[in-house]
Amino acid sequence: MSPQPDRIFVPGDSASISVGADAVAARLVDALPADARIIRNGSRGLFWLEPLVEIERDGERLGFGPVTPDDVDSLVAAGFPASGHRLSLGPVEAIPQLARQQRLIFARCGHDDPLDLASWIEMGGLAGLETARRMAPDNIIDTVKASGLRGRGGAGFPTGIKWETARKAGGEQTWLCCNADEGDSGTYADRLLMEGDPFTLIAGMCIAARAIGATGGLVYLRSEYPHAIHTLKSAISLWREAGLFGGLNEDNHFDIEVRTGAGAYICGEESSMLNSLEGKRGEVRAKPPIPAISGLFGQPTIVNNVLTLASVPWILEHGGEAYREFGSGRSRGTQAFQLAGDIRQGALVELAFGVSLRTLIDDFGGGTRSGRPMRAVQVGGPLGAYLGRADLDVVLDYEAIAAIGGMLGHGGIVVFNDTVDMARQARFAMAFCAVESCGKCTPCRVGATRGRETLDKIIAGDAVSENLALLEDLCELMTDGSLCAMGGLTPMPVRSAVKRFPEDFARQAAE
Amino acid sequence: MPMLIDTIEDRAARAACERQDNRPDALIEILHDIQATAGFISDAAIATLADALNRSRAEILGVVSFYHDFTRQPGAPHTLKLCRAEACQAAGGDHQAAEIERRLRERGISGGQTAILDIKPVYCVGNCALGPAALLDGTPVGRIDADRIVSTLVARGIIEADQP
Ligand SMILES: Cc1cc2nc3c(=O)[nH]c(=O)nc-3n(C[C@H](O)[C@H](O)[C@H](O)COP(=O)(O)O)c2cc1C
Ligand code: SF4
Ligand code: FES
Numbered sequence: 209m210s211p212q213p214d215r216i217f218v219p220g221d222s223a224s225i226s227v228g229a230d231a232v233a234a235r236l237v238d239a240l241p242a243d244a245r246i247i248r249n250g251s252r253g254l255f256w257l258e259p260l261v262e263i264e265r266d267g268e269r270l271g272f273g274p275v276t277p278d279d280v281d282s283l284v285a286a287g288f289p290a291s292g293h294r295l296s297l298g299p300v301e302a303i304p305q306l307a308r309q310q311r312l313i314f315a316r317c318g319h320d321d322p323l324d325l326a327s328w329i330e331m332g333g334l335a336g337l338e339t340a341r342r343m344a345p346d347n348i349i350d351t352v353k354a355s356g357l358r359g360r361g362g363a364g365f366p367t368g369i370k371w372e373t374a375r376k377a378g379g380e381q382t383w384l385c386c387n388a389d390e391g392d393s394g395t396y397a398d399r400l401l402m403e404g405d406p407f408t409l410i411a412g413m414c415i416a417a418r419a420i421g422a423t424g425g426l427v428y429l430r431s432e433y434p435h436a437i438h439t440l441k442s443a444i445s446l447w448r449e450a451g452l453f454g455g456l457n458e459d460n461h462f463d464i465e466v467r468t469g470a471g472a473y474i475c476g477e478e479s480s481m482l483n484s485l486e487g488k489r490g491e492v493r494a495k496p497p498i499p500a501i502s503g504l505f506g507q508p509t510i511v512n513n514v515l516t517l518a519s520v521p522w523i524l525e526h527g528g529e530a531y532r533e534f535g536s537g538r539s540r541g542t543q544a545f546q547l548a549g550d551i552r553q554g555a556l557v558e559l560a561f562g563v564s565l566r567t568l569i570d571d572f573g574g575g576t577r578s579g580r581p582m583r584a585v586q587v588g589g590p591l592g593a594y595l596g597r598a599d600l601d602v603v604l605d606y607e608a609i610a611a612i613g614g615m616l617g618h619g620g621i622v623v624f625n626d627t628v629d630m631a632r633q634a635r636f637a638m639a640f641c642a643v644e645s646c647g648k649c650t651p652c653r654v655g656a657t658r659g660r661e662t663l664d665k666i667i668a669g670d671a672v673s674e675n676l677a678l679l680e681d682l683c684e685l686m687t688d689g690s691l692c693a694m695g696g697l698t699p700m701p702v703r704s705a706v707k708r709f710p711e712d713f714a715r716q717a718a719e
Numbered sequence: 720m721p722m723l724i725d726t727i728e729d730r731a732a733r734a735a736c737e738r739q740d741n742r743p744d745a746l747i748e749i750l751h752d753i754q755a756t757a758g759f760i761s762d763a764a765i766a767t768l769a770d771a772l773n774r775s776r777a778e779i780l781g782v783v784s785f786y787h788d789f790t791r792q793p794g795a796p797h798t799l800k801l802c803r804a805e806a807c808q809a810a811g812g813d814h815q816a817a818e819i820e821r822r823l824r825e826r827g828i829s830g831g832q833t834a835i836l837d838i839k840p841v842y843c844v845g846n847c848a849l850g851p852a853a854l855l856d857g858t859p860v861g862r863i864d865a866d867r868i869v870s871t872l873v874a875r876g877i878i879e880a881d882q883p
Pocket of ligand 3: 802847850
């Protein structure tokens, strides 16, 4: 029998819990000696292997998964062998789908208890922030500019330029708001990081606060993520107790408060989010002014996505040039691609921009889980385009995907098999927009409802070609006339579905 | 003299405001607090919030109605949120949702007067690689089907196991 393991890790991530990690941990407590060290770590993001139990032995981490409670006794009896057991995965870091990633943001995610600050510091977590503390704010901004980092929330705006605008805006109080609303279906990277490595996000926010001179920090976190809310709030308390918020600016004042969203998709849009943070209806605000100049309570405000902010510590630690080495074209650094839907090996895959959709779906994802042929893939959330098999060789960077009429958004990749009805998916896009529209402008508020009704007629086979023409008019109106990207981009999934899958719209009227 | 409806004070709502120092910008947090404890946002709560935060009742009502998380009627003691968004659709979520609704209605668990469980749609819970996904009173459940939901309800003591 192998020697007793040093430490055992069972993820406490909500995805792992959703497939039984808590029950597995409970069984391990019963099955192992009282002095066994069982740690609830974050998830590595290899979801098809969850619950992924790891044993650390002689400094090496061996993986087992997916483990059910009933597997625990046989694993304990066998002594968690590196190989030979049905569930043995070998050294975790050598699992190909993990070994082949380029993890900068997620470098520490899943390594330890996400709330073990001492361990996080030992892993080098503070390096970026320590560098930033020695730098003048303008130099931090220059470093972020040099890195080429663009916003990961969807719009892809250069982060350094935005920060510079806020820094120069002056104002009584500058705010930093982290957008953790992650409303796009098919995306979970923000959640994974907040549950698995919240200190990296906090460090990124501290660096940003120093750069822009923010004295107030808020995280707008969606209510659908109760575990992330709990973990991040606990992490912020630990950070505060350790005195790590101190000395970031002349006022020696910066702190972070977590605010819970209330189930409105539109509140991910930054100006709607600011209204929500002011305790109002989440209606979109007209621009200008841009939030960097006049945002929360009329003050200069930077809104950045979780992953944008969590990319910053690495950039400060290694330099803007080193970050720039990753990527393709004008998309620099890494993107957290998120495989979802009918996919065999659903996972978070952090890689430099420029990987092809085919590599992600086939090599990393292993094709469909159902075994049926893949027919469509939606990239970039509910406002992203539906692509087909012919598009699989597109490389994923902001410009390349825009060139084929799509968008990268927050990096979600949702695979559909051949049972999908694309007319129904188009209808869903309109229906979703109708429900989630903030109601401020007519093209979106009325257009989405008309769009849904028109698609109902098409699906029923009612005057199909006339209604398809009407649908196209509606799409054009929404694209051109909407105040924000909710109404402006809803036509993207609709039009792409009509264009790539016309056969699904060529309905016959029922007898 | 009969008490006027608008002078009814909701003490829990008052306390929720005080916990946030009566800050008007904390309204969403305050509403979450009340929704979690009372199960819905009552007329009395709205009147109390308007008074405590120095905003009009229409304004408070406007905020309550904007967000899906807040309800104006009490619900069943338990809530099952089924993800109906794209990634879960692609994993067969529509079919599973219909089956779950049918099974739970048949057993009188959800739907109707005696329901102990409300089934609500939700659009993504961030578990899109293990879909179809759900949240049962905030606890994540992945790869759902009707059997798994029923056994989870039993395991959590919400319903009793089927008699053989
Ligand atoms: C309808 C809509 C929903 C959005 N949802 C999110 C979201 O959930 N998370 C996010 O970070 N950005 C979201 N955005 C983008 C934000 O408006 C904003 O561009 C972003 O938070 C800026 O941060 P970044 O520069 O770091 O990307 C959304 C935009 C729209 C129009
Ligand atoms: S496009 Fe839709 S969500 Fe955006 S401002 Fe107009 S109504 Fe609101
Ligand atoms: S789409 Fe269902 S959990 Fe994300």
